[in-house]
Amino acid sequence: MMSKRILLIEDNTEMRENTAEILELAGYKVSTAMNGREGVELAQKEKPELIICDIMMPQLDGYGVLLLLSKNVETASTPFIFLTAKAERTDFRKGMEMGADDYLTKPFDDVELLNAIESRLKKSDLLRKEFSKSIEGLNEFISDVKGFDTLKQLSEEKELREYRKREEIYREGNYPRGVYFLNKGKVKTSITGENGKEFITGLYNEGEFFGYLALLEEGKYNETAVTLEDAEICLLPKEDFYSLVYKNADVSKKFIKMLSVGLHEKEEQLVKLAYNSVRKKVADALITLHNRFVKEGSDNFTINISREDLANIAGTATESTIRTLSDFKDEKLIEVHASKITILNYNKLKDLKN
Amino acid sequence: MMSKRILLIEDNTEMRENTAEILELAGYKVSTAMNGREGVELAQKEKPELIICDIMMPQLDGYGVLLLLSKNVETASTPFIFLTAKAERTDFRKGMEMGADDYLTKPFDDVELLNAIESRLKKSDLLRKEFSKSIEGLNEFISDVKGFDTLKQLSEEKELREYRKREEIYREGNYPRGVYFLNKGKVKTSITGENGKEFITGLYNEGEFFGYLALLEEGKYNETAVTLEDAEICLLPKEDFYSLVYKNADVSKKFIKMLSVGLHEKEEQLVKLAYNSVRKKVADALITLHNRFVKEGSDNFTINISREDLANIAGTATESTIRTLSDFKDEKLIEVHASKITILNYNKLKDLKN
DNA sequence: CGATCTTTTGACATATGTCAATTATAGTGG
DNA sequence: CCACTATAATTGACATATGTCAAAAGATCG
Numbered sequence: 001m002m003s004k005r006i007l008l009i010e011d012n013t014e015m016r017e018n019t020a021e022i023l024e025l026a027g028y029k030v031s032t033a034m035n036g037r038e039g040v041e042l043a044q045k046e047k048p049e050l051i052i053c054d055i056m057m058p059q060l061d062g063y064g065v066l067l068l069l070s071k072n073v074e075t076a077s078t079p080f081i082f083l084t085a086k087a088e089r090t091d092f093r094k095g096m097e098m099g100a101d102d103y104l105t106k107p108f109d110d111v112e113l114l115n116a117i118e119s120r121l122k123k124s125d126l127l128r129k130e131f132s133k134s135i136e137g138l139n140e141f142i143s144d145v146k147g148f149d150t151l152k153q154l155s156e157e158k159e160l161r162e163y164r165k166r167e168e169i170y171r172e173g174n175y176p177r178g179v180y181f182l183n184k185g186k187v188k189t190s191i192t193g194e195n196g197k198e199f200i201t202g203l204y205n206e207g208e209f210f211g212y213l214a215l216l217e218e219g220k221y222n223e224t225a226v227t228l229e230d231a232e233i234c235l236l237p238k239e240d241f242y243s244l245v246y247k248n249a250d251v252s253k254k255f256i257k258m259l260s261v262g263l264h265e266k267e268e269q270l271v272k273l274a275y276n277s278v279r280k281k282v283a284d285a286l287i288t289l290h291n292r293f294v295k296e297g298s299d300n301f302t303i304n305i306s307r308e309d310l311a312n313i314a315g316t317a318t319e320s321t322i323r324t325l326s327d328f329k330d331e332k333l334i335e336v337h338a339s340k341i342t343i344l345n346y347n348k349l350k351d352l353k354n
Numbered sequence: 355m356m357s358k359r360i361l362l363i364e365d366n367t368e369m370r371e372n373t374a375e376i377l378e379l380a381g382y383k384v385s386t387a388m389n390g391r392e393g394v395e396l397a398q399k400e401k402p403e404l405i406i407c408d409i410m411m412p413q414l415d416g417y418g419v420l421l422l423l424s425k426n427v428e429t430a431s432t433p434f435i436f437l438t439a440k441a442e443r444t445d446f447r448k449g450m451e452m453g454a455d456d457y458l459t460k461p462f463d464d465v466e467l468l469n470a471i472e473s474r475l476k477k478s479d480l481l482r483k484e485f486s487k488s489i490e491g492l493n494e495f496i497s498d499v500k501g502f503d504t505l506k507q508l509s510e511e512k513e514l515r516e517y518r519k520r521e522e523i524y525r526e527g528n529y530p531r532g533v534y535f536l537n538k539g540k541v542k543t544s545i546t547g548e549n550g551k552e553f554i555t556g557l558y559n560e561g562e563f564f565g566y567l568a569l570l571e572e573g574k575y576n577e578t579a580v581t582l583e584d585a586e587i588c589l590l591p592k593e594d595f596y597s598l599v600y601k602n603a604d605v606s607k608k609f610i611k612m613l614s615v616g617l618h619e620k621e622e623q624l625v626k627l628a629y630n631s632v633r634k635k636v637a638d639a640l641i642t643l644h645n646r647f648v649k650e651g652s653d654n655f656t657i658n659i660s661r662e663d664l665a666n667i668a669g670t671a672t673e674s675t676i677r678t679l680s681d682f683k684d685e686k687l688i689e690v691h692a693s694k695i696t697i698l699n700y701n702k703l704k705d706l707k708n
Numbered sequence: 709c710g711a712t713c714t715t716t717t718g719a720c721a722t723a724t725g726t727c728a729a730t731t732a733t734a735g736t737g738g
Numbered sequence: 739c740c741a742c743t744a745t746a747a748t749t750g751a752c753a754t755a756t757g758t759c760a761a762a763a764g765a766t767c768g
Contacts, residue, residue: 070597070600071593071594071596071597072593072596076596076597076600077600191621191622191624191625192625193625193626193628193629193630194708195629195630195708197625197628197629198625199624199625199628199629201621201624213614213617213618216610216611216614217611217614217615217618218611222618222621222622223621239425239426240425242425242426242430243424243425243430245610246424246430246431246607252606252607252610253600253606255610256570256599256606256609256610256613257570257571257572259610259613259614259616259617260567260570260571260613261571262613262617263567263613263616263617263620264567264571264576266617266620266621266624267545267555267576267577267620268545268576269624270545270553270555270620270623270624270627270669271545271546271547271551271552271553272547273624273627273628273669274547274551274553274627274669274670275547275549275551275553275669276547276549277755277756278755278756279755306714306715307714307715307716308714315624315627315628315629316628316756316757317756317757317758318715319715319716319717319756319757319758319759320755320756320757322715322716322717323716323717323756326716326717338714338715338764338765338766339714339715339765354548354549631723631724632723632724633723660746660747661746661747661748662746662747670724670725671724671725671726672746672747673724673725673726673727673747673748673749674723674724674725676747676748676749677724677748677749680748680749690747692732692733692734692747693733693734693746693747
């Protein structure tokens with residue numbers, strides 16, 4: 001494992017050199033700055049994994065450093081530990097309120113310092129990972145945060161339930177009891193327009209979570225979830241979900257980002273629905289299905305989906321969808337066997353002109 | 355102003371009575387619990403504005419209380435102050451890491467206690483307010499957080515710029531420099547489909563912020579912002595925006611909620627676009643405009659909008675929109691004078707059948 | 709194997725987009 | 739302030755893409 005980069009900001013030369021030595025002995029890569037201004041510059045440039053900073057310094061004090069760094073996205077979430085002789089309650093409180101992650105008072109021993117660093121790094125490690133920027137990344141993210149064991153344990157617990165094909169999991173208007181984890185099978189979520197027609201807003205695959213939007217909104221479900229095939233689903237209680245999402249500021253941040261990306265994606269979908277031809281819409285629906293459900297390593301993608309569902313993804317009438325599928329079949333873009341559709345030419349389908 | 359409710363959880367009778375007395379003298383409404391279990395129950399039931407809690411208690415200790423309360427949405431954001439004789443560093447750190455807001459060590463004097471409470475209440479007061487649940491509530495929210503003075507000051511600064519009608523503020527693909535505040539005028543944001551047709555995704559009115567989605571995504575703009583009429587716009591630097599959004603966990607939480615609601619609204623829009631008739635779509639577009647731009651206290655709402663823009667809100671061809679407007683005119687639902695449209699019968703327009 | 713549900717095809721109506729011509733409006737400069 | 743011009747709104751004529759209804763063919767399930 002690569003050694004972590006730590007930035008140490010401390011004006012006292014002896015203190016700085018001593019501390020740096022300890023850190024280096026512990027296997028960290030250390031940069032040092034002898035005053036606040038220099039520290040901020042180094043932080044911006046080197047993007048260390050953790051920052052240790054004295055409070056009382058000439059030029060720019062520790063509070064100032066923290067304030068400046070917290071204004072920049074790139075450095076805002078870097079763990080920040082104050083290191084100071086100011087053991088007084090007021091100072092301490094000020095530091096924590098400004099968003100420091102820890103506050104070590106001098107004198108401290110090596111073990112104490114290293115423990116503090118270790119614990120902060122461990123916490124931030126999880127969040128540093130690059131999750132897929134899409135809302136689907138949530139799945140990856142949650143499972144990572146919860147840890148594999150917990151997850152496995154979860155599905156071994158009694159809340160695991162089997163669903164038949166086309167069975168309803170929750171309905172528009174219900175109150176959420178938690179987040180669903182799809183152990184096996186596929187699920188669609190859809191909303192119904194006033195003319196009774198349904199539109200599919202979400203598709204979920206094995207190993208993914210769904211049904212969190214209502215929890216985040218703190219309201220009722222505004223969609224209905226139904227299985228697309230036989231499935232095994234378990235419920236993560238909402239208390240666990242909330243404590244996961246809100247306990248840690250960085251997790252909240254990830255959620256904000258994921259939701260923003262999701263919002264953007266829906267907007268793109270809006271233009272397509274508004275102005276694309278049925279031909280293009282159906283092609284897009286097939287592409288969506290492919291991207292959502294493809295298994296790595298298989299050449300041509302086959303899916304078993306009802307024409308009605310496909311039409312509800314595309315946002316068009318079932319018969320129109322079927323006719324378009326026939327066209328695609330004639331053009332050798334897809335192959336159809338009963339309700340199974342196989343994509344033969346992904347790229348041509350994807351780049352279909354309107 | 356109504357007095358705030360504080361819940362005091364403390365097992366030592368003398369200590370509890372003394373502290374409660376101080377708090378009552380200071381004008382707070384105090385509930386007391388003599389152990390952790392009782393405290394949690396009371397917190398759930400009474401939903402106090404602030405909780406003060408001892409750490410060492412029989413049955414359920416302070417850490418346990420905090421943990422339980424943080425799992426419930428309703429109590430998770432209630433300010434929580436630990437009150438304890440355990441002045442040791444490790445205890446203290448544990449408490450803060452679990453999400454306590456402050457940590458007072460015994461013995462403390464009255465002033466110290468009251469100050470701590472006052473500062474926490476002040477901080478949480480802002481967040482307790484009920485902002486409109488829509489994404490538009492952001493505006494209200496930011497201005498409240500920033501404070502009226504700052505806002506006014508902002509628009510008095512040099513970054514204020516005047517824009518002519520139909521002038522571009524930013525374009526798809528640009529990198530955001532901050533959030534825009536619309537001091538005067540109206541703005542639309544739109545995305546362009548592959549066939550070159552535009553679709554309007556956002557409408558903004560005086561006193562509102564826009565252009566924050568790209569910042570939250572930490573990416574480029576994926577929409578283009580253009581003024582609908584002459585406007586005055588100023589820029590809130592992104593650093594300020596980020597520190598606003600991420601500094602405080604509760605603000606982040608608000609954002610998560612707002613974005614979730616926004617996502618849900620876009621999904622509803624999707625069904626409408628997919629299955630509604632042009633007639634219905636145009637009516638919806640007019641209703642949207644009304645809701646977005648109506649001034650309180652005026653009977654019939656008039657707006658000056660180009661037919662093209664209206665069509666791009668509805669997601670239909672300009673000529674179709676115009677024809678539908680003519681129909682509405684014949685049906686006395688609206689009145690048209692030049693490019694000005696007046697809504698005569700809001701309710702009929704709103705409940706139009708498909 | 710029959711009954712039920714789904715898919716496919718056919719025939720048809722029409723809602724909506726497109727292109728072009730005409731009329732109205734608003735912005736500009738003298 | 740008026741005339742002129744560019745731009746926007748409206749109307750007409752038309753083609754067609756797409757939805758609807760109905761019936762036939764096929765698949766699925768107990």
